[in-house]
Amino acid sequence: MSISLGPGAEFDRIRAIAATLGARARGLGDDCALVELGAGTVALSVDASVDGVHFRRDWLAPREIGWRAAAGALSDLAAAGASARGVLVAITLPRDDPAELPAELMAGVGAVADSVGAAVWGGDLTAGPVLSLAVTVVGEASRPLRRGGASPGDRLWVSGTLGGARAALLAWLDGRDPDPGARARFARPEPRTGLGQWAAAAGATAAIDLSDGLAGDAGHLAAASGVRLVVELDRLPVGPGVAREAASAGEPPPTLAARGGEDYELLFTLPAEVEPTGAPVPLTAIGRVERGEGVRLVLEGTDVTLQSFDHFR
C-alpha cells in the first residue's frame, strides 16, 4: 500500500508499518479508518494518552484526564466528517492507585462522549507501571472527509483558536499556573463533531484535526493531497494565554500558536467560491492551496520554518 505523510521520525515508523503489512493494511495515514460495515461507512480511530507524555497527573483531575483522552480520539472522527456513535477505552493503571480512579477517568470519558452524542460501548482494565488510556472511537460517515483531496485554488480554513493548550503546557513546564482559559483548552478540548459534519456537507475537499500542531499537521494534508499549502501566520486566530506565553518566550504569538498541538481544532480546505455560512464554530481563512508540495508559512511577508511535535525525535 502507499501512504502519504509529512516528514518525521514518528511517521517514518508508520511508513515502515504500512510497508510490512502491505495489502492487509488499509486506510493508514488518515485520521480515521473508513470501512464498509453493514450498510454504511463506519469511521474508526484509536488514540493513546500516557501519563508523563500527554498529561501529568498533578496538572489535571482524573475526570479531565478522561475527557481529554477521549476528546483527542473523537477529534479524529470530527476530521473525517463522521458522527460519533461509541467509544471503547483500555485503561492501564498502577495496582496501588486509588480503587475509584478508573470510575473517575471514565466519568470524564462519558461526559465528552455524551457531549457529541456517543455512548460508552466497552473497555478493558489492566494493571501496568504507568497510567494510560487507549480510546477507540466509532462513528458513521455518509460523506467522509479525508486528508487527500485539496486542489490548487482552494482556501484553507481553521476553526476556533490555536495555541491555548500549548500556552497552558508552557506555563506548567515553567512551574506557573496557566491562564484559566488556556488551562480549559488543555483540560477540556471540544471535539468539533458538528463542524466536521457541516464541512463535509458544505463541500470541504480535505480535512485534518490539529493534534500535533498546525505546522506539522498541515504537512500531512499537503502530502496526502499532493499540493502545497500557504499559511499566512498573521491571520491565525490566537487562543487564550498565548500572548503572555509568547512574550515570555520572546516569540511572536502566531508562531507559538502554529507550533501548538492538541487544541483539536479542524484545518480544512473549501473551494474558493464556498463561503462558510452557518458553521457551528467560528472559522478563519488562513491561507490557500497551490500547486507544489509542503507547507509555506508566511509571517509578515517572510517565510518561516517551524518544528512541530514528534514523539520519536
Add this chain to the structure above:
Amino acid sequence: MSISLGPGAEFDRIRAIAATLGARARGLGDDCALVELGAGTVALSVDASVDGVHFRRDWLAPREIGWRAAAGALSDLAAAGASARGVLVAITLPRDDPAELPAELMAGVGAVADSVGAAVWGGDLTAGPVLSLAVTVVGEASRPLRRGGASPGDRLWVSGTLGGARAALLAWLDGRDPDPGARARFARPEPRTGLGQWAAAAGATAAIDLSDGLAGDAGHLAAASGVRLVVELDRLPVGPGVAREAASAGEPPPTLAARGGEDYELLFTLPAEVEPTGAPVPLTAIGRVERGEGVRLVLEGTDVTLQSFDHFR
C-alpha cells in the same frame, strides 16, 4: 445500568465504572460491545497488553508479542460468535527502542488478523515509558453469543486444551525453557473465530473466552446467566507441558489447567440434546448448568476452590 460479573477487585472497579456512567454505558460486562450500526450488529472489543504484565520481552519475539496481543482481542469476537473484520492498534513504546520494533509488532498483529480474515484498519503510535499494545477489534455478528443465556440442563463445553500457556509462564518464571508446545500456546494462541460462529449457529446459549482462567471466567458466565456451573475437573482437556509443571508444583494437572488463563479457548453451553458435530476445533464436555449461582469445581468427587487471575488483587 446493571452489570453481572463474578467476584474480584478488578471487577469491583468495572462495576464502579458502570455505576458512574449509568445509561451512557451499554453492554459492559460482555466480551464484546454489540451495537446496531448500519444494517447489522457490529461486535467490538479492546484489550491491552503491557510489557512486564502480560508478557516479557525476553520471552517473546516482537512478532509474537504482536500476535498474542491481537489474538487476545480477537478471542473476544470469537466468544461473541462474530466474524473478525478489522483491528486497530495503539502502540506505546520507549523512545530508545529500535526504530523497526513497531513494524515487527505489527507484522505479528497482521499475521493473526489475516489468519481469521481481518484487516488492519488503523492505529496510533506514541512514546511512553513501557511497551504496550491496545488492540481494538471489530466484527459482525448475525446471531451474537453472550455470557448470559445458559439454562439449567445445558451442558458445558470447552474447546482445545487448557493450561498450556500457564505451563509456559510457570517455566519462564522459574528460569527454565518451557515445553515447546506450551510455549506455542503462550506465544501464538489461535483465536477461535470459526468455532464461535459454529457455536452460535449450533444453538449455543452462552459463551465466554478463557482469558483469566476457567475458574474465574466460568464465574462470569454463571453470574451473567443467573445459574450455577458444575465443572468436572477430571474431564478437562489438559494442554502441552501441563503435566510436567503440575508435577513440579505438586498439584493435580487439572487444577493447574483450570487456573491457567490466556489459552483463549472458548467455554460455552449447549442444550443437552445438541451434539456438537462438525465443530472446527475438538470439543470436550466438562460439566453442566444447574439452578443456583457460582461455580462448583469437582475433582475426583470432591469440591475444590481455586483462585483465578485478578490484575488488582
